[in-house]
Amino acid sequence: MNLPNYLWNPPPVYSLAVRGNDARYPVSRIFCVGRNYHSHAVEMGVPVDKTNARPFYFTKSASTLVESGATVPYPCGTSNYQYEMELVVAIGAAGFRVAEADAAGLIYGYAAGLDMTRRDLQQVAREQGRPWDLGKDFELSAVCSEIVPIGKPGVLGTGAITLAVNGRQRQSADLSQLIWSIPELIADLSKFYHLQPGDLIYSGTPEGVGAVKSGDRIIGYIEGVGDVSLNIGQPE
Template sequence: MKTLFDIPTAPLVPVRGETAGYPVHRIFGVGRNYAEHAAEMGYEVDRETPFYFTKPASAIVESGSEIPYPPGTSNFHYEMELVVAIGAPAFRVSVEDASKAIYGYAAGLDMTRRDLQLAERANQRPWSLGKAFEQSAPIAQITKAAEFGEIGPQRIRLSVNDEIRQDAHLRDLVWSVPELISHLSRFYHLGPGDLIYTGTPAGVGPLQPGDRIFGEIDGLQPVSITIGAAE
């Protein structure tokens, strides 16, 4: 059957050491996965079960880009995150086997229209307007899992205009990467092309046009963006 119209192809994320890119199918975000960030948002961590939100593939932005200050918000926030790239099918996998599905890791940003997110939260509505919008998931190149090693001691930090705003360690994750993959795989057939943004440390805050954001995770390519004029 022919299509009625053309739609964008899957965005590609560069991979260290490869000429081919990683095509993005879906993006899952993890909420409140650092205890101090949950506290600054007015919540205690739910240690019984993780929870998630999603972003469209159109949220992907290559590191080094300028993105516009998005429409509909006056409180646009950065959130620095470890991103997990899935590289093999994973459905109802155990925590012990979950790591076999990991292709690699990247530094990423979960850009958030905070005022819209908080308004949705106050009305017990989904976070779609606050989280799921175009150019809201900047990402650096992916490093293959074998080249990154065990998750834990690496620092994760972010600066705005050369001023450090977030600084933590990956061992501070409430839910580990294997736990997240195992849990998500109870509800989705995970597979190549799926990205998991694993949550942000404390220190999130607002941005203005002209701001420069630089995020780092030890052992990974850093992610950077500049905020352009409002749309």
């Protein structure tokens, strides 16, 4: 069979380590949930009333992925580079129009993630009614720990989620405070996408988001999952 002849090398397969497994988890798409903790929605100035709202999403390219422990340069185009600590759901089975009761069957495992954000660019876009891409979907902005397999269908509904910068705690909440639970998110997202193995869902951040600068070290933790860390380097 003749192999395709490309003008240049196609993009690599982006992947994450899996705890207890030599095989890696190939990442295809990254979905992110906006304003999924009441306290964070309030601090962003956009409170959420679940009775008359539904989840909303933005995406990051798989090429934005960076593994925990890395050092990344302070990004260009921003003076307000912020962290958002999040539980990441790793999808391991295909699903479309999935019932909430069946959502757990799509989960391969969990990870701890950082949705790094150029907040000033995001806020300008929000105020002008434009997409958030410049503020969210930029290089090295989706930080993720190793994937922790769940072993059997299960939903992580409680547990501490925290973040510290240079040893000082900045975020502290519990997964039970999610406005939309993991099963609700999977069921809702699958109404619009054919979810596939390799999809990641960043489930939202609690209050306490803030700016970091060159030389800072971020460490996040999720009970039952583990740590994620990031070092902020000098601008390019």
